Amino acid sequence: MEDAPMSDPIRWGVLGASNFARKDMAPAIHAARGHVLAALATRSPQKAEPFAAIAPGLRVHVDYDALLADPEIDAVYVPLPHTMHVDWGIKALEAGKHVLVEKPVAMSEAEIAPLIAARDRTGLQAAEAYMIVHHPQWALVRDLLSDGAIGRLRHVEGVFTYDNSADPGNIRNAAAMGGGALPDIGVYTYGCTRWATGAEPDAITHADIEWENGCDVLARVSARFPGFTAHWVNSMRLLPEQFMLFHGEAGLIRLATPFNAARFGEASVDWRGRDGITHRRSWPGLDQYVLQVEAFGAAIRGEAPFPWTLENAAGTQRVIDMAYAAAGGRPAV
Missing domain, CATH: 3.40.50.720 (NAD(P)-binding Rossmann-like Domain)
Incomplete structure (x- = not known):
């Protein structure tokens, strides 16, 4: 075609x-x-x-x-x-x-x-x-990190949770259909860490995963990246919450709604650097799914490369594979 x-x-x-x-x-x-x-x-x-x-x-x-x-x-x-x-x-x-x-x-x-x-x-x-990379809040975070706005990055903290325990028929609760917290939402905490920093983990240093019927329903995973550490919590059995925090030696960046922008809450980025002043940008009502479709159209028309490649997706899946391996592997389905 x-x-x-x-x-x-x-x-x-x-x-x-x-x-x-x-x-x-x-x-x-x-x-x-x-x-x-x-x-x-x-x-x-x-x-x-x-x-x-x-x-x-x-x-x-x-x-x-x-x-x-x-x-x-x-x-x-x-x-x-x-x-x-x-x-x-x-x-x-x-x-x-x-x-x-x-x-x-x-x-x-x-x-x-x-x-x-x-x-x-x-x-x-x-x-x-992978809709989040099309939202301008993530472009801002990448720029802040690359420009050294918070000094040397030392730690990343990420949480993305919800509770679907009352919906056992949901395919996210079906191991044979690829269910589990990490496939569903771990891709966001892991992938956005890679995307924002441009770094890949050297090792998973801790993996505590709880299972139900072959599905990971609560995963607490830590990783070591070159120069910084990361800790992520993903669950299908906890009160809905999401945030990302990038903590540097001279400042920090916090995203209040990093993944479900305009649905979980208003997308906003707060950052504080050496000047001690807290800065904020927000994007009320911006639809990242529409931006994703338009970006894909631009790639089809040859106007611009699509910002999230299959290779990017494979890199995030590699981290999920590492987390499962560190936890002793997925149970047999």
């Missing part, structure tokens, strides 16, 4: 009527400039109704292969269970579609390699839907 002309909207198809696709990504695709939500694959007419309400004229295919065969689709979003991302991502590429797969791409670093190979073979865009 050739790059879409500048004047033509990028026509999207969605594989599966997941709740997340319905609530977040489908509206984002519809709202993004130069993009159209054109098709959905689902066997359930009832599940298709909310998507059709967002995008009148939506074509509904009864199976995933039919959507991939649709010549009126340029790009495919894959919000299927984690264990299905690579297979359907490759199928989408082989069908001539650009593909954005939901996070995590796979359940281990090694599993991502075939999707990278398919991307390179087809010359199409393929990436992970």
Whole structure:
């Protein structure tokens, strides 16, 4: 498939009527400039109704292969269970579609390699839907760190938790479907540490993980990076909370809503340096999912590289793999 002309909207198809696709990504695709939500694959007419309400004229295919065969689709979003991302991502590429797969791409670093190979073979865009890097709060944090605003970075603290214990049928509680706190939200605390600092961990120094039915439901993990340490808490059994803290020898940076900007709370960054003055920037109402779709469109059109590559995703998965190994491995499913 050739790059879409500048004047033509990028026509999207969605594989599966997941709740997340319905609530977040489908509206984002519809709202993004130069993009159209054109098709959905689902066997359930009832599940298709909310998507059709967002995008009148939506074509509904009864199976995933039919959507991939649709010549009126340029790009495919894959919000299927984690264990299905690579297979359907490759199928989408082989069908001539650009593909954005939901996070995590796979359940281990090694599993991502075939999707990278398919991307390179087809010359199409393929990436992970890691929306936070498209929000300007993270660009600010990267700049502050690289400019030495807090002096030498010595420690990173990250928390991302929620409680879905009352929803045992949720696929995040199903080990066979790739459930667990680290696949679902550890990608954010681990990945944003890597993204903001540009550093990779030398070792996992502590991994205390609690399991239920083969799923990690509470993970307390520490890592040693070149020059600094990190400690992350991720859970599907704790009161909802999220924050990131970058602590340097001469100051600190705190993000109040680093991951679910405008949903958990207003996105804001507070930082304090040697002058002792606390500075703040906030971005009320900015939708990072819309920004992600528009960035993917810019990559398809050859206007700008997509800022989060499959290699970036593989690097975060490598850290998750290291955490599981340090905890003695995942239980057999």
